[in-house]
Amino acid sequence: MIKIQKQKRISVGFFVLALVAIITIIPFFWIIVSSFKTYRETVQIPVAFFPGSFRNLDNYKELFERLNFLSYYKNNIINTIGITVPQLFLSSLAAYAFARIDFPGKNIIFMSLLLALMIPIQMILMPRYKLILDMGLFDSYLGIIIPSIPSVTTTFYMRQQIMSLPRSLDESAYLDGAGHFRIFWSILLPLCNSALLATGIMCLVFSWNDFLWPLVVINSTDKYTLSIAVANLQGQHLTKDNLLFAAAVVVSLPMIIVFIISQRYFIEGIALSGIKE
Amino acid sequence: MQLKRKHKDWMVAFLFIAPVVLGLYIFFLYPMAHSVFISFTEWNHLNPPQFIGLKNYQRLFNDPTIWLEFKNTLFFAVVSVPLTVGASLFLANALNKKHLLGRGVFRTIFFLPYVVLPVITAQVFMIVFNSRYGLVNGVLRLLHLPQPMWLSNVMLTKFVIILVTLWASIGYYTVILLAGLQNISPQYYEACDIDGGSWWIKFSRITLPMVTPQLFFCLVLAIINSFKMFDYIFVFGKSNVIVRESIRTMAFGIYERGFTYLEMGYASAEAIIFSVIVLTVTILQNVGQKHWVHYN
Numbered sequence: 163m164i165k166i167q168k169q170k171r172i173s174v175g176f177f178v179l180a181l182v183a184i185i186t187i188i189p190f191f192w193i194i195v196s197s198f199k200t201y202r203e204t205v206q207i208p209v210a211f212f213p214g215s216f217r218n219l220d221n222y223k224e225l226f227e228r229l230n231f232l233s234y235y236k237n238n239i240i241n242t243i244g245i246t247v248p249q250l251f252l253s254s255l256a257a258y259a260f261a262r263i264d265f266p267g268k269n270i271i272f273m274s275l276l277l278a279l280m281i282p283i284q285m286i287l288m289p290r291y292k293l294i295l296d297m298g299l300f301d302s303y304l305g306i307i308i309p310s311i312p313s314v315t316t317t318f319y320m321r322q323q324i325m326s327l328p329r330s331l332d333e334s335a336y337l338d339g340a341g342h343f344r345i346f347w348s349i350l351l352p353l354c355n356s357a358l359l360a361t362g363i364m365c366l367v368f369s370w371n372d373f374l375w376p377l378v379v380i381n382s383t384d385k386y387t388l389s390i391a392v393a394n395l396q397g398q399h400l401t402k403d404n405l406l407f408a409a410a411v412v413v414s415l416p417m418i419i420v421f422i423i424s425q426r427y428f429i430e431g432i433a434l435s436g437i438k439e
Numbered sequence: 440m441q442l443k444r445k446h447k448d449w450m451v452a453f454l455f456i457a458p459v460v461l462g463l464y465i466f467f468l469y470p471m472a473h474s475v476f477i478s479f480t481e482w483n484h485l486n487p488p489q490f491i492g493l494k495n496y497q498r499l500f501n502d503p504t505i506w507l508e509f510k511n512t513l514f515f516a517v518v519s520v521p522l523t524v525g526a527s528l529f530l531a532n533a534l535n536k537k538h539l540l541g542r543g544v545f546r547t548i549f550f551l552p553y554v555v556l557p558v559i560t561a562q563v564f565m566i567v568f569n570s571r572y573g574l575v576n577g578v579l580r581l582l583h584l585p586q587p588m589w590l591s592n593v594m595l596t597k598f599v600i601i602l603v604t605l606w607a608s609i610g611y612y613t614v615i616l617l618a619g620l621q622n623i624s625p626q627y628y629e630a631c632d633i634d635g636g637s638w639w640i641k642f643s644r645i646t647l648p649m650v651t652p653q654l655f656f657c658l659v660l661a662i663i664n665s666f667k668m669f670d671y672i673f674v675f676g677k678s679n680v681i682v683r684e685s686i687r688t689m690a691f692g693i694y695e696r697g698f699t700y701l702e703m704g705y706a707s708a709e710a711i712i713f714s715v716i717v718l719t720v721t722i723l724q725n726v727g728q729k730h731w732v733h734y735n
Contacts, residue, residue, distance in 0.1 A: 175533045176540055182530065183548045186606065189563055190551065192574055196566075209577025252458040259455035263448050271460060278467035280721060282667050284693045285714040288477055288703045289470035292484065312462025342451045371556050373670045378698060389558045389670075396562055396677055403566045410559045417554045425547060432611060433618030 193414075197221055197407040204404040221408035228405075231412060233384060234391045237303070238370060241387060244307040245369040249316055250362050254354065257320035258346040262332065279314040283374060291378050305379040306387075310369060316361050323357040324350055360431030363424055370417060388413050478707035488704065495708035505709060507685075508692040511597075512713075515688060516665040519601045524657050526605065527612035532646065534613070535620040546617070550610030557607065561674035564603045565590065590675075593685040600671050600686065608664070612657045619653030620646065651732040659724055666717050669694065689713045 196204060198213040200220070225231060259265070260272055290309060291300075299305035331353075332345045340349075351358075373389040380386060386394070392409055421428055478495055480488035499505055530549060534542055552560065567574045568589040576586040589595045627645045636644070647654075672691040676683025687695075689709060697706030 175536060179530070179533050179539075179545050183545055186548055186552065186609075188574075189560075189567060189606070192567060193563055205572045207572055208580060209572060209574060211577070252462075256456040256459040259452040263452040263455075265449045265452035268452075271456065274468070275460070275463055277471075278463045280718060281467055281471050282663070282690075282714055282717050284667065284669075284690050285474055285710045286467060286470035287693065287710065288697050288707050289473035290466060291698075292473075293466070293470060295484075309462075309466040312459045312466060314463065317459055342448070342455070346455075367554055371554075373556075373558055373673075374694065378694075389556055392556065392562070393558045393674060393677070396674065403569075406562055406566065410555075410563055413559055414555045417556075418551065421551070421554045422547070428550070429546070429614055432614045 193407050193410045196404060197411045199404050199407075201402045201404050204402065204407075221404050222412070225405055225408045225412065229391060229395070229409075230384070231391075231409075234386055234388045237385055238388045240303055241306050241376070242366055242369045244303065245310045246362055246365045248311045249313050249365055250358055252311065253313055253316035253361075254320045254324075254351060254358070255346065256317050257324055258342070258350065260317070260321045261324040262329075262345075262350075263342065275314050275317065287374075287378060294379060300379060301381040301385060302379075303385065306372075306376050310372070310375065313365070316365060319357065319361050320354065323354050327353055356427065356430065359424070359427040363420075363427050364431045366420070367417065474707045474710055477704055478711050480704045482703040483701040484703050485701075491704070495705050496712075498705065499708050499712065504684075504687070505689075505692065508687050508689045508709075511686060512666060512688040512690070512716075514597065515601065515604075515668060516662055518597075519604050519665055520658065520661045522601065523605050523608055524612055524654070524661050527609050527657065528616055528650070528654065530609065530613045531616035531620055532642070534617055546610075546614065549613050552607045552609075553611050555607070557670035558674055560603060560607050561671045564599060564606075565675065565678075568599050590679070590682065593682075596675065596682055596686055600675060603671055604665070604668065608661070612661065615657055616650060616653050619650040623649045648733050652734055655724070655728050655732045659721060662720055662724070663717060666690065666713070666720075689716075 195212060198216050198218050198221070199210065200214065200218065203210045203213055260268065294300050294305045294309070299308065327350060332349055335345050335349055371389065372387075373393070376387045377390055377393075380390060392406075392413060395406060395409060477488060479490060479492060481491050481494075482488035533539075534545060536542075539545075568576075570576055570586065570588040570590065573589070575589070579586045587595055589599055623645065627649075628641060631641050631645060667690050668688060669690045672686060672688055673694075676686060676691070690713070693706050693710045693713060696702045696709065
């Protein structure tokens with residue numbers, strides 16, 4: 163009797179979840195389906211739920227003819243890798259020092275970083291823009307990349323991670339006279355692989371999707387990121403909605419593939435962020 | 440010998456932390472202090488800044504547009520934060536069943552919107568909610584239901600933006616909350632089962648108190664994200680001036696004043712007020728958490 167009730171409850175939960183999942187997936191379905199529609203089919207009333215032909219690739223052709231999508235892709239990849247790789251390395255390096263070395267002012271410096279964590283980007287937009295201008299980095303990749311490299315959150319996660327490793331691992335190496343960089347690079351960092359992947363992927367998504375800061379720093383069309391290019395697509399009167407759907411597929415697909423392949427680390431990275439010190 | 444090594448350790452430590460710490464000081468803390476200075480000046484970033492005292496702040500408090508931005512910012516936070524976090528808790532709780540079919544698939548689907556460029560998400564939703572040829576009204580027509588002009592009505596536009604934020608971020612908070620729920624030892628539920636506790640007792644006496652640390656984290660994050668929301672407002676306001684003027688938030692206003700109208704001083708004054716609000720809310724939450732968050 164009890165057993166029957168239990169099974170029933172599970173199935174109710176399952177149906178609710180399935181319903182929410184369907185609603186969640188509808189916009190994706192709509193994007194893909196609509197990217198094959200002609201303009202007429204896109205604005206047709208009543209709504210055409212399916213395109214006349216799934217072999218109509220005109221939207222994709224027009225998209226690549228009108229916009230230099232490959233170069234926006236290239237820009238996004240340069241910025242994202244330019245931010246993620248140095249951020250992981252430098253944050254872990256700092257995290258090692260905070261976790262394993264005693265030095266004067268450690269706590270004060272660490273606490274001061276907390277302040278940087280709490281500042282909303284809007285507060286520093288104008289002065290940072292001026293700084294970038296003065297440094298001669300305006301309208302350059304480096305103008306996007308350099309200010310985005312130092313990260314409080316990544317440093318915190320990596321510090322947590324290193325602190326969770328047993329001290330005995332590095333103590334013997336230390337007594338044998340191994341330098342700190344050796345201990346960090348060859349002993350501890352390899353043990354942080356999955357944490358590195360998890361935080362790295364979060365950083366990847368964040369910099370790939372970032373819109374406001376590139377919008378402030380970048381001026382010339384050939385340095386546009388995907389976000390800026392897509393946002394500008396809308397302003398042009400010539401833009402038709404069917405073209406936007408094709409753009410949505412082209413722009414979102416790589417990130418979705420990255421996500422599906424590396425899901426485990428995504429989920430781990432986020433779950434990690436919810437566990438407070 | 441010992442002392443020598445100690446000093447060498449200090450040197451190494453400073454070297455190791457230098458890039459991150461200097462980077463944060465140069466690109467976060469220094470600009471923070473500098474923006475306080477800029478807020479007391481008139482500056483169009485072509486001429487040198489002119490010191491004008493508190494004039495920007497006086498103007499700010501008498502500017503009806505800024506009041507509107509303030510109200511909209513609060514509105515989005517007050518409506519979308521409980522909705523998003525509440526819905527995420529519901530989903531996480533539904534996912535946290537031992538014998539649930541396809542849990543991994545569900546989690547993947549709920550999380551998928553998070554990886555889409557926000558700029559794309561906003562534009563797709565604008566087309567989906569188009570009053571003439573949008574999918575939503577197309578379905579409503581099939582069902583013979585009224586078809587509202589979603590993006591011509593201020594309230595409905597705000598509603599659509601809230602839906603966009605819900606769709607895009609629900610998976611993120613669900614994953615955090617689910618991780619918290621999975622940490623709860625099944626023994627508690629077993630004990631409750633023996634005592635004949637109902638579904639509600641289990642949820643309110645075991646699940647909810649045990650997940651408060653993650654719930655707190657999600658609330659803090661959701662509020663900050665809601666305050667900082669820029670991309671959606673930018674895209675929704677871009678094609679229609681009337682819409683833009685009615686949905687604008689402080690985060691959008693700061694950008695527009697600074698970089699479209701080149702009023703850097705005035706924009707900085709708004710940024711300072713904005714940051715004070717964000718910091719106050721964060722501090723209040725941290726103080727308030729003692730009363731309801733249980734760490735064990």
